[in-house]
Amino acid sequence: MKNSIKERLFGKLNLKEIENNPDFKEDSVREVIILPILEELGYGQENIVRSKTLRHPFLKIGTQKRPINLVPDYILKVENNFAWVLDAKAPDQKIINSDNVGQV
16 A cells, blocks of 8 residues: 555654654754655755855844844755755744744
């Protein structure tokens, strides 16, 4: 019998149970959930850049530009160019709150 994509990606992982598991934190999300999805989408290690420091290009306070560094969890490459950013959050985090959106 053919496995579903969920079983292929996550095995027997119960996504409902991890939501309330205090030991399943952001690093677990990166390893157990995000990495299998990226691999299924065809991203190899050469196209996944982890924790690269980036300089925010737009921040201005008053009339002064201020250097701010950002460190997203992943920057994904397409045809050897940085294409998109992915930031992981622990299951108990709200991803639509302004702090998390602003971080990305």
